[in-house]
Amino acid sequence: MNNIYKKIIEHYGEETQINKTVEELAELIVAIKKDNKKMIAEEIADVEIMLEQIRTIYNIKYDIHKINSNSNIIRNVILCCCELIESLEVFDIRDIDKYEINETISCIYQLKLIYEINNEVDEWKERKLRRMKERMKKER
Numbered sequence: 001m002n003n004i005y006k007k008i009i010e011h012y013g014e015e016t017q018i019n020k021t022v023e024e025l026a027e028l029i030v031a032i033k034k035d036n037k038k039m040i041a042e043e044i045a046d047v048e049i050m051l052e053q054i055r056t057i058y059n060i061k062y063d064i065h066k067i068n069s070n071s072n073i074i075r076n077v078i079l080c081c082c083e084l085i086e087s088l089e090v091f092d093i094r095d096i097d098k099y100e101i102n103e104t105i106s107c108i109y110q111l112k113l114i115y116e117i118n119n120e121v122d123e124w125k126e127r128k129l130r131r132m133k134e135r136m137k138k139e140r
């Protein structure tokens, strides 16, 4: 499982994947603003794949981050994505806050629950990872 993320990072390089993460976070914000369930599921899959790589690069363990149930989930996700984009733009390994990564993962988890798209996201992830593996094989 984690091996595929390591392989992707080795193939494309850390900097490329960090930049790609910024792009995917931005795409998720766009999908949320459009309130398009199908698009949100696909973009969450992209972001989750990227955040797994970020966790691999920075060696971040996932701790469940408690989220105030009264808070606005959609607003939280947008804020988390924006803050993470800002941190990743700095591109300093030391500056990446593992708390920020885990908070984003937890917020996205909540978002999947309210849209009831857990299965769709998993299907997208499977499809996308399969495609990535094929692409990397060809590019080797």
Ligand SMILES: [Mg+2]
Binding pocket: 024, 027, 042, 043, 046
């Ligand atoms: Mg995308």
